[in-house]
Amino acid sequence: MKLHKLDGYIQSIYLVEYKDKLLLLDGCSRADIPVLKHFIIRTLQRPMSDLNLIIVTHMHPDHAGAAHKLRTLTGCKIAAANVPGQWYHGLEGVLMHLTDMLLAKWVAKRMKKPRRNIWYSSKLKTDYKLNDGDALPNFPDWIALATQGHTDRDISLHHVPSNRIYVADLMVKVKGNYIPPFPVFYPNRYRNSLHKIIDLKPDSIILAHGGEVQPSEQEFQHLLNCAPKVPKTHWRSVKMKVSRALKLKYPVE
Secondary structure, eight states: OEEEEEEOSSSEEEEEEOSSOEEESSOOOGGGHHHHHHIIIIISOOOGGGEEEEEEOSSSHHHHTTHHHHHHHHOOEEEEEOOSSOSSOHHHHHHHHHHHHHHHHHHHHHTTOOOOOOOOOSSOOOSEEEOTTOEETTEEEEEEEEOOSSSSSOEEEEETTTTEEEEETSSEEETTEEEOOSOBSOHHHHHHHHHHHHHTOOSEEEETTTEEEOOOHHHHHHHHHHSOSSOBOHHHHHHHHHHHHHHHHSOOO
16 A cells, blocks of 8 residues: 555645555545546556545545546546435535635635636535445455544544554644634534544544644644534634624624
């Protein structure tokens, strides 16, 4: 097993190479497809059809955005958490899907990235559903871990032989500090997920935003201390900002 880290549009891309097949640890962004094609064909000198499996750890634009297109291009399979329904459902789901793509574009602008088309379907069509503790199809050295909190269907991926865990957005590294992601819809589940990863004592943790790291006990404790105790979501943030603005404009006598 050889793990390749590529610079994606707004996140790191992790492609796992085996002699006879390739595994993509997350569904990336739609803007990442040319990067992956160039790396597989030009750098690895392998056909795109060697891509065997894509894991979608959750439905955000930089983790699910390329999955369907890559399946069409390569014939690979898609696996995701065994959670009923779709993350983006109903009218609220439509609005949240659009909001998440706007947030991704905002992040890209802050990173001084060129404008790219990042639209993707809000409905994920999977080939495999993964429960907590399941081995990945065709990749038995990798185990799926349910690590919900950021959304209701987040999974992490544990490479057991090397004791490395890809945690996607369970934590992010900003200016040298480990902090919770935004949003956190389920704070209790989020804290439980952090404890699950800590208890496994991984040799390293692989982040979608921050590379491969080895947090200390103190850094893990700081992350736990920063973990929200109430949901931290788009809508709550908007409501709080509106409420503060109204209080400033119409102060109570």
